[in-house]
Amino acid sequence: MWTGLPQRLLSGVSVIAASLLVASSISGASGLSAAPGCTSDDVVRIFRQQLERDPESEATVAGRVGRPCDQVEDEVANSAEARALRAGMVEDLLRQGRHIFRFDTFGDEAFWGDTLQLHRAIIGAKNGGVGPGVSPKTALAVGLKVDVDALPNSLRAALARGEVNLDDPATTVALLKLNAVIGVKAFTNADGSVRSMGITCALCHSTVDNSFAAAIGRRLDGWPNRDLNVGVIASLAPNIKAVADALGTDVATVNKVITAWGPGKFDAELFLDGKGFRPDGKTAAVLIPPAYGLAGVNLHTYTGWGSVTYWNAFVANLEMHGIGNFFDPRLDNAAKFPVAARNRLGHTQVSLEKDQITAKLAALHFYQLALAAPKPAAGSFDPAAAARGRALFVGKAGCASCHIPPLYTEPGWNLHTPAEVGIDSFQSDRSPDGRYRTTPLGGLGRRATQQGGFFHDGRFPTLLDVVNHYDGFQHLGLTDAEKKDLVEFLKSL
Ligand code: HEC
């Protein structure tokens, strides 16, 4: 191995020599056309970078020496082998990320099952749990969705013939064991009985296309489940006292707070500041946002807590109660986040062997960034009106000063004071920066067909209400026809 060092030194020298040559050719009269030829070291480097291996033979190298290096680079990068390698890496990461998003509990069954005992309420006394259990009918009524692709053909046929008992919690147990209830994962004993359960990201950030029946269909990853009543589901847990203890309150208060959330809403900040209701008495929960169309967007969540991967780590650790490490000293601010500061949530630590979250963040991030915002359904908006609306959006109505196409949020620090968007500061005050994040509008057309309304808490039931709000507080002077056009444009996103 004594040759290794001189070789590396030599290649270092040739890189320096090459860059000197480039520098002199740029400053010289001959211009860029005099770029130096590729050395054998350069060829080896290009192979290592593009193909993760050395060239097979001396001849492969020799045949390229002296040619312009950028040409060699293009040639190797565009080879079938390099393309397959890149596609393979991308696909591996996507596949891993999708699996994590759909099925990974990060060990949170220790909380939802082992501690809260939620699975026992779901399966019911007859199946080894407690109480009446949750029938499929009830499960669908609280917004849970069923993945039709996880059902065996025989079960699909029986369902279609109406031969499956949807009033029996035993059917729910069977669906759980098939991994067919989106976002809910059962853990079983050797004898098949359910011993625990956990939740995954897909619980809140996926729904189905209802292609088989209402609430039964193919997965739509990234779409918010606006039917899901997280609070009512959690309130079934026999040991919700664990949550009350963490919040420093009693069970009755916890149940009052979480059952007030309603469908499609959840309150991540409750576990930081203990605030259950806004000053006007309405729930403090916010709408479950989409997890699609987020690539290129800097800050995430309604109040801009951090990047996608910041928030993924936050949620997996602090909301789902997975087992991992999480760091955010902003949560030590006891005036703003009394519960988080008391429980030292910004310093969540487990030993590296126990950490079930950190190693998954890269693939999870990658997958989420790959979830494109869905296009509006054909015929769901008027194209001519939408084109006029676009001109208003980027012109008279001033929307594009914040919602900058094609991201529809600001490149950079995409936050605004409550006054800039004409709303109260209750929710923004519950975040580190005290601001609201400019919502990226991709997928808005599809979102408009889901329930829940618009803005963080769904305060505006329709897109016309949103437009009227901006028109009013910014004195835009939009005519009724212009407002309609603007709405058609929003529906086209
Ligand atoms: C119990 C429901 C629930 C679960 C489970 C959940 N989320 Fe969320 N998610 C929310 C809510 C509610 C928000 C909005 C938070 C806020 O602004 O306060 C949110 C926000 C987000 C955002 C920011 C979206 C944006 O518009 O910028 C991302 C990204 C995200 N979640 C990803 C995930 C991932 C990944 C997981 C799994 C590790 C996950 N979530 C699990 C409810 C959930």
Ligand code: HEC
């Ligand atoms: C000063 C920057 C700014 C301007 C100007 C602005 N917006 Fe917004 N927009 C925001 C912020 C911030 C939010 C998030 C508010 C919230 O969640 O409470 C938002 C939210 C929205 C939403 C809600 C999306 C959802 O999924 O809930 C829509 C729709 C919207 N804006 C449309 C418009 C239109 C139309 C205009 C022009 C008339 C406009 N915005 C002008 C910053 C801006």
